[in-house]
Amino acid sequence: MKLSKIVYVIAFILVTAAGLSAQTPKSNWANYDNGKVHYYDIGNHKTRRALILIHGWTCSADFWKDSYNAFTAYRVIAIDLPGHGQSDKPKTTYSMEYFARAIEAVMKEAKVEKAVLVGHSMGTPVSRQFYRIFPDRTLALVTVDGALLPLGPKAQMETFFTPLFDDYKNQAPKFVDGLLRPTRDDRWYRCSPAHRSGS
DSSP states (O other), X not given: OXXXXXXXXXXXXXXXXXXXXXXXXXXEEEEETTEEEEEEEESOTTOSEEEEEEOOTTOOGGGGGGGTTSOTTSOEEEEOOTTSTTSXXXXXXXXXXXXXXXXXXXXXHHTOOEEEEEEEXXXXXXXXXXXXXXGGGEEEEEEESOXXXXXXXHHHHHHHHHXXXXXXXXXXXHHHHHHHOOOOOHHHHHHSHHHHHTO
């Protein structure tokens, strides 16, 4: 084989490997509550500050796959909360505090002192709980489709979620389907330029 072809093959392998490593970061693990929490750690590992990405209910760190390398100036950590993704799934009470302390365990393992926490959906109250427990380790909170404050009185929220908690196996798929159901705002539709023009 000619030298030019060998160089081309080696270059192709290196470019392909670089692309794969950018898409799938190396897995890391932190010890927590007699189990393991899986996380990705991307970027400058020398810095003791990080942008931590916290997924929502039934998701995983892979939810953020398009954001792993989007913040090139920062260290980015994406976590599989306990019970999700590649993390262990112990039989325990999966409270916001339990999740928040799992994030702290990851920060300790990764030697991160302070972080900006980005919470998606359920990840938002998880980040809020982290701030309540570890305010000195929280630089900022960022919400993505989540609420920092409860959406209603405690009794109303308990009534809303009781069917899910009482029969999780059967109610969870219905709950998710309800979240993903197409919606149409007739007020907007009647006022839209397309409707007024007869399109």
